[in-house]
Amino acid sequence: MPERAASERTSERTIRVQYYALLREQAGRSDETLTTAALNPRELYVELQARYPFTLPPEMLRVAINAEFGEWSQALKAGDAVVFIPPVAGG
């Protein structure tokens, strides 16, 4: 039905994603802008895991939304900048 298709489209949003350290290596890129239906960073990460060979589970990472460390369950909105970042220890 056309109504349903429209509502699905409106639930999709454009988000800027940045990858750091091992995630950057595995994604093969530092950042990208993508359109997603994911409601929160956890869903987004699961979606990305299907596309990239990410080996780290979310428990080993932190997510930052709009330059602030946030929660995996936090709601995403259009235009958000999401950073996936693991801890690093090199010196």
Added chain:
Amino acid sequence: MNAFRFSTVGLDTAALQREMRDESCGGFASFEGWVRNHNEGHAVTRLEYEAYAELAEKEGARIVEEARTRFGVTRAACVHRVGSLALGDVAVWVGVSAAHRDEAFRACRFIIDEVKHRVPIWKKEHYVNGDSGWVNCERCALPAAHTHEHTHEPHHHVETPTPDYSRQIALREVGVEGQARLRSASVLVVGAGGLGVPVLQYLAGAGVGRLGIIDADRLEPSNLHRQTWYALAECGQEKSSLAATRVRALNPEVRVESHALRLDAHNAERLCAGHDLILDCSDNFATKFLLNDLALRTGKPVLFASVYQYEGQLQLVRGDNATACLRCVWPEATRDGLVGNCAEAGVLGPVPGVFGSLQALEALKLLLGLPGLKPDEMLIFDLITLNTQRLRARRAPGCDAHRRATSSASAAAPPDLELQFGSLAEAQADGFAFVDVRDSREREAEPLPGESLHLPMSKLLTDAGNLDLAGRYLLICATGKRSSAAAALLRSHGFADCRSLRGGLKSLKASA
């Protein structure tokens, strides 16, 4: 005694030598300058020395201190005669004791050369024919031999250069006051590798008064692409001492101590005590979390840096209950081996160079009170895209490290520092082991009855020897002053059950 002093009476060199005695020393070197019977073709009958005492004593003391830090010797002193001297009299005496002969010889030579060169002393020679004359101030007449050995060109003088901070003092935010702040600061650098090298270079260059260096590793050829301070020929040597040597060469004014060991739960508190700021330049999570927990326990700030391939992270942990710590940001599951270090993941040399430089910059700003990285944020810098981000990090309400730190901080208050006893037997019955903080001479002159550990103050300032963190110790000196300071120092290093005998041995004699 003062390391450099003048004497108006003949020198008792045997007594001076005794002052240099130290059980940790394996070598003693001395130099004596004598009054000889001729100078530049004139027969000399006697001499008079005169000095601008105020200036000369300061400069002389500086020279002896420079020798101590530059060569790492244990004791050093110089005594110069003033007044009237006869032929054969000792005009100047230098004594140095050290663990090994080489540094003793070198420090001794350095002191006499520098004293001749830099200390304002004049001599008046009296000649056989009844004439007399003031001989040129020696500092102008004699260039320091170690800066250009065996040269006889009278007008080619090489000054020993001294550290000059004018280029940073010129900054309005630094100035003379800022420089004094840096000089009185003490910074511990944990790790002398890719991050530690630029950190140590810039902190030493800036004239930070005291630097501690911890690194358990030996230099390897694979380190050198990013640790460009070191030399290929030095591979196999301990990085901590290589770094210490370079700090001394760069700036002899910096007091530097190095520890070739790995920071662990047992030594962390002791090694961090006495430092104002700790810089984490390590390459593993175990050390980072250990330092984080220490920051929370002691309230001592730790500035963390970590790199990965082409990027890195910088975070300041204040150690208070209001701002984020490492564990507020990273999950407890963070462990070494999961996300890789330089060895596993690879790194481009300048990457730790950039982050070490940033760390040094933030450290200097912290010491100078300038704005910089805030405790509630993490700087991430991607050196591929050159994007920087400052991510806001909040104190996590459920942070375990914060909870542990606040619960142990409210634990038992420290017991009294000083205790009075009628006799040492009483103290022994109380379960105390004795630690004698007097120097060797005092100890020989008035030995303690029974068993005691000997840990003179000079040694204790840098090293707690074989003392056990859990031991029950009574520190003893002649009057109770030194032992009280020593007990306070040991307390700050985590020796909780450490007391001082109030009034020292003197009080026991009084009560006996």
